[in-house]
Amino acid sequence: MKVRDIMADNVICISHKATLKDAHELMQTRGVRHLPVISENDGTLIGVLTHKKMISAVMTMINKYGTDALARKERGQLIEDLMATDFQKLTEDEPLNIVVEYFIDNKLGCLPVIDGENKVIGIVTSSDFVKLCAHLLNK
Template sequence: MQTVGELMTRSNLVTLTETQNLAKAEEMLRLHRIRHLPVVRDGKLVGLVTHRDLLKAAAQRAPSQTLAASDVMVRDVRTVRSDTPTREAVKLMLDNKYGCLPVVGADGALVGIITEADMVRYAQHLIEDMDRRSLAAEYEA
């Protein structure tokens, strides 16, 4: 059975702290070409800032107003563990229209993130594998 731990991004995990400002968040999203930033305190997940959160904040704040990640982050973030079956994570993402699920350890420490992009890459791998099998079956016939 495929697990979240086999597909998640764990290296070069890009995160924010609660006190970092939204300009830094925007810069990180742009530089790393990502849409989700876990917010951590002492290595533990405390929130999530998305590209959509930044757009909403930009539309609602005065140009001179400086906001921190803690001002816009979602605090009640649904998470999974690395041993969560991929099938369960996909269902959770689809049912709730989540673009990502942070992956945490038993102690609440952030260990990775699984995103729609990770799932699409996995789907691509499965499709390529099915195509190879189909071609092999045609060749044998």
């Protein structure tokens, strides 16, 4: 099996110029925990924002400024200052037995899938592997 067999291809991405407020609302309304971050200039993948990182930033703001100031502070925080820029990427042709090692060795929650032009075409999450495992166990 290959990455293309389990990846989600309806990926929700966010611009690096978006705010933490935008990411917070997007994660809440769309029910996602990982957002590939793309360049506004050319649409290429430049980072990843995780739910864990977003929650950490929100909690820091609440502790420092209080809940009343949260929305204002979130609007002032750019994604490009929070996103992870050192992350693993996949192509859709990578074998799953290699990919699962990335998840195990690095305790990753997601791996973006890119094409030859560094554009996001999918995402693989640890949940995708759990679903695959459930499918194989039910065979």
